Amino acid sequence: AAKNDGRGRARAFNRSMLIMLEQREMLRRSLRVALQEGQFFIEYQPLVELPERIVGFEALLRWRHPYAGVIPPNLFIPMAEADGLMGEIGEWVLENACRQATTWPSHFIVAVNLSPAQFLLGGFTDRVAAILDEVGLAADRLELEITETVLLERTTNNLDTLNTLEILGIRIALDDFGTRYSSLSYLQNFPFDTIKIDKHFINDVETNPKSQTIVRFIIGLAHGLGMRVTAEGVETVGQATWLGRRKCDRLQGNLLGAPMPADAIGDFLDHSSFAML
Numbered sequence: 001a002a003k004n005d006g007r008g009r010a011r012a013f014n015r016s017m018l019i020m021l022e023q024r025e026m027l028r029r030s031l032r033v034a035l036q037e038g039q040f041f042i043e044y045q046p047l048v049e050l051p052e053r054i055v056g057f058e059a060l061l062r063w064r065h066p067y068a069g070v071i072p073p074n075l076f077i078p079m080a081e082a083d084g085l086m087g088e089i090g091e092w093v094l095e096n097a098c099r100q101a102t103t104w105p106s107h108f109i110v111a112v113n114l115s116p117a118q119f120l121l122g123g124f125t126d127r128v129a130a131i132l133d134e135v136g137l138a139a140d141r142l143e144l145e146i147t148e149t150v151l152l153e154r155t156t157n158n159l160d161t162l163n164t165l166e167i168l169g170i171r172i173a174l175d176d177f178g179t180r181y182s183s184l185s186y187l188q189n190f191p192f193d194t195i196k197i198d199k200h201f202i203n204d205v206e207t208n209p210k211s212q213t214i215v216r217f218i219i220g221l222a223h224g225l226g227m228r229v230t231a232e233g234v235e236t237v238g239q240a241t242w243l244g245r246r247k248c249d250r251l252q253g254n255l256l257g258a259p260m261p262a263d264a265i266g267d268f269l270d271h272s273s274f275a276m277l
């Protein structure tokens, strides 16, 4: 009986695995047509400088699948990366987000996330410059967000790429700091304007002394190096107050504003107030 049970479990397990694999395979196939069919769209999340000034928005990619509904980026971006589609998709995001930013007040920046594939592509900096030129956005209104994973390979070329972007006047933010292979030598060598503290540390910053120590350390480190600090995933007034007292420069999170479609931004700007900060 035990043997049968085991086999039954194995069969059931294989069946659900198979369904999962088929679903992934279906998603992967439909990812290839998503760009042509216009199924991608961008939401924008406000970046707020303390005490209470909106400085711009981060562009966050979404995929409206015809049957599966809206699929979050953490699910499909790794697939797109693996299939070599992220260069093209990333360029679509960059162009559309930059074009969108030209409709905002002229002191607002737009932050765009880069995937490793996109960043490592030859001619990347030329493409960025061409897009800014095409849409008519000043270079200092674009902030490119990269993660440490982007920097893992080909270090000298990475440094060249980042230096070229800096010379163009584009700002660079180090995203999700503290979650991966945080190497302090990156901070010594690369021209970052901003460090973004991952929401993992912000989540319990009011109550967890270890998170408090880490966040204080990152803020001090960034300021000592002449960089700005943004806290991600700020959800409560308590977190915002704690961060403000420690001189965190910018806040981003659902407390300040959740990601919203481009056509909701006008209304948001008319009605937003950060009196709670």
Ligand code: C2E
Pocket (backbone or CB within 6 Å): 045, 059, 060, 061, 072, 073, 074, 077, 090, 093, 113, 114, 115, 116, 145, 175, 176, 199, 232, 233, 234, 235, 252, 253, 254, 255, 258, 259
């Ligand atoms: P990220 O760049 O670190 O973006 C911040 C993520 O935190 C977003 O998730 C945002 O919706 C979420 N978030 C913002 N405020 C809060 C909050 O108060 N609480 C919580 N729990 N979460 C909050 P999202 O939109 O699902 O994006 C996930 C990741 O996907 C992004 O993390 C980024 O790494 C990647 N991504 C998004 N768009 C693009 C893109 O156009 N290109 C590339 N390469 N990656 C992208």
Ligand code: MG
Pocket (backbone or CB within 6 Å): 058, 113, 145, 175
């Ligand atoms: Mg980001």
Ligand code: MG
Pocket (backbone or CB within 6 Å): 175, 176, 196, 198, 232
């Ligand atoms: Mg982040």
Ligand code: MG
Pocket (backbone or CB within 6 Å): 176, 198, 199, 232
């Ligand atoms: Mg993050």
